[in-house]
Each structure stands twice: as structure tokens, then as C-alpha cells.
Amino acid sequence: MIMRSTLLSAFLLASVLLASCGSYTDVYDTWANPNYVGHKWNKLVVVAMAKDPLNKVKVESEVVKALKGKGIDAVSISTIVSIESYDANSDGVIDDPNAISKLVQKIKSDGVDGAIMITLKGIDKKETYNPPTATTVPVGGYYGGYYGAGGYPYYNHYYASYQTVYTPGSTTTTTSIVLETKLYDLTDEKADACWIGRSSTTDPTSVTDLAQTFSSALVYKMSSDGVLNKK
Numbered sequence: 001m002i003m004r005s006t007l008l009s010a011f012l013l014a015s016v017l018l019a020s021c022g023s024y025t026d027v028y029d030t031w032a033n034p035n036y037v038g039h040k041w042n043k044l045v046v047v048a049m050a051k052d053p054l055n056k057v058k059v060e061s062e063v064v065k066a067l068k069g070k071g072i073d074a075v076s077i078s079t080i081v082s083i084e085s086y087d088a089n090s091d092g093v094i095d096d097p098n099a100i101s102k103l104v105q106k107i108k109s110d111g112v113d114g115a116i117m118i119t120l121k122g123i124d125k126k127e128t129y130n131p132p133t134a135t136t137v138p139v140g141g142y143y144g145g146y147y148g149a150g151g152y153p154y155y156n157h158y159y160a161s162y163q164t165v166y167t168p169g170s171t172t173t174t175t176s177i178v179l180e181t182k183l184y185d186l187t188d189e190k191a192d193a194c195w196i197g198r199s200s201t202t203d204p205t206s207v208t209d210l211a212q213t214f215s216s217a218l219v220y221k222m223s224s225d226g227v228l229n230k231k
Contacts, residue, residue, distance in 0.1 A: 023204040025217035027197050032225060036194035039185050040229045041114045044074040045107050048118040049092045053083055055207045059118060062211035066219040071230050080110050092120065108186055115184045121198065124176040132169040136162050177201045177210055181218055183227055195227045 046063045050056040060076035067074035086094050086103055094100065107115070139161050183195040199218060204210035222228045 023201055023209050023213045025199055025201040025213045027199045027217050027221040030195070030197040030221065030225060032227065033192060033194045035192075036185070036227075038226070038229060039114065039187070039194070041072060043110070043112045044072060044114045044116055045077050045080065045110075045112045046074060046116045046118070047077045049087070049094070050120065051090055051092045053090060056083070058207050059211045059214070062208075062215040063116065063118070063218065066215040067228070070219055070223055070228060072228055073230075074116075075110070075112065077107070080112075081106055104186055104191075113185070113187050115186055117182045117184065119180050121178045121180045124178060124200075126174045126176070128172045128174065130170045130172055133167045135165045135167070137165055139163050175203055177204060177214075179214065183222070195222065195225065197221060 044067060046060045046067070048056045048059040048063070050059065057076065057078050060078060064074045064076050081103065083090070086096075088095055104115075177200070179199050179201070181197050181199065182193040184191060185194050188194075197218070199214060201210050201214050201217075204213065219228070
């Protein structure tokens with residue numbers, strides 16, 4: 001019974017630790033335009049290029065929420081123009097690059113002076129082999145001696161032994177979602193990107209989990225790099 005309780009406690013502890021390990025986003029390989037002198041944004045529009053419209057809206061909404069949390073006014077492009085107006089076939093690519101100028105004019109009429117463009121660059125999967133392990137678990141209890149009145153022992157002795165628990169080998173698959181984010185100053189006639197960053201989100205449990213983890217890490221990194229100045 002004691003050994004069963006010990007093993008159950010170890011299992012519950014491992015379950016809690018695994019449950020607490022959520023997805024993680026690393027923003028890396030960032031670049032800032034050396035000609036960019038800084039801009040105090042009036043409003044940023046967030047554009048996530050995705051094949052699934054629902055996934056697109058989730059990512060945009062979470063980034064907007066994270067930006068507003070930093071005091072930056074922001075809006076999802078999905079609330080300004082329809083997806084069909086620039087990605088009619090939902091392939092995650094702007095249909096007509098020549099129509100971008102018209103799209104920008106429409107966005108700017110809503111008071112937007114900057115754009116954050118997010119695109120999927122790849123999904124990486126990595127398999128890791130975990131070799132079998134053997135763990136020694138203590139198993140113990142008490143026994144009494146010299147029983148007196150009422151059946152209670154005058155003294156107790158503790159005895160201990162050990163049980164070896166074997167865990168077979170297994171393979172763990174790690175999935176990483178790689179996104180590229182570009183920040184554009186729409187008041188600049190050249191419309192060059194003023195900041196670019198790549199991110200990798202490891203083992204998201206859902207699109208919502210990906211969007212929340214990614215948006216938090218992205219906005220934190222952009223703020224640290226000094227490209228999110230508010231008016």
C-alpha cells in the first residue's frame with residue numbers, strides 16, 4: 001500500500017509538471033533598418049497572412065490585445081477591409097501586389113500610420129529519442145513490539161526497502177511554428193520595413209495558445225528594441 005501511494009504521488013507530481021509546461025516563443029534573428037529614426041505611432045494595423053480565416057483573426061486579435069496592453073492603439077485589418085479584397089483564394093498571399101497601394105490608402109484613411117505584417121515561414125518537427133530509465137523508489141513502514149494492554153506496542157521500529165521502477169524508451173516529437181514579422185511605417189513613401197523579426201513557437205497546444213504566446217513575446221521584443229513608441 002505504501003509503495004502504491006509513493007508511486008501515485010510521483011505520477012501526480014510528474015503530471016503537474018508536464019501540465020505546467022506550455023508553449024514557448026523565442027523571437028530571434030531581428031533586424032532594424034539603420035535609416036529608421038523612430039516613429040510615434042498613432043495606430044498600428046495587424047495583418048496575419050494565413051490560409052484559415054479563423055486562425056488569421058485569432059492571431060491578429062491577440063497581437064492587437066498585446067499592443068493595447070502596452071498603450072499602443074492597434075486594430076486588426078479584418079475589421080477594416082474584408083479578407084476577400086486582398087486574398088480572395090485564402091492561400092495566405094496577397095493576390096495582386098499592385099493593389100497594395102490602394103489597400104494602404106484604405107487603411108490610412110482609418111488613422112493608421114503603421115502596419116505589422118505576420119507570415120508563416122515554416123513548421124519544423126524534431127524527433128528526440130528518450131532512452132529507458134530505472135528509478136529506485138524507497139518503500140518503508142513501521143512495525144511494533146511488546147504489545148501491551150489494548151494491543152498497542154510499547155515501541156515501533158521503522159523498516160525500509162527499495163523498489164526499482166523501470167520506464168521504457170520513447171520518442172518525443174517537438175513541433176515549432178516559425179513566423180516572420182515585419183513592421184512598416186506607412187508615412188514613409190519608400191514603405192521599407194523598419195523592423196523584421198523571426199520567431200519560433202514550440203509545441204503550441206492550439207491556435208489560441210500559439211496566438212497568445214507569440215503575441216506576448218513579439219510585443220515584448222519589439223518594445224525592447226525601441227520600435228513601439230506611442231504618441
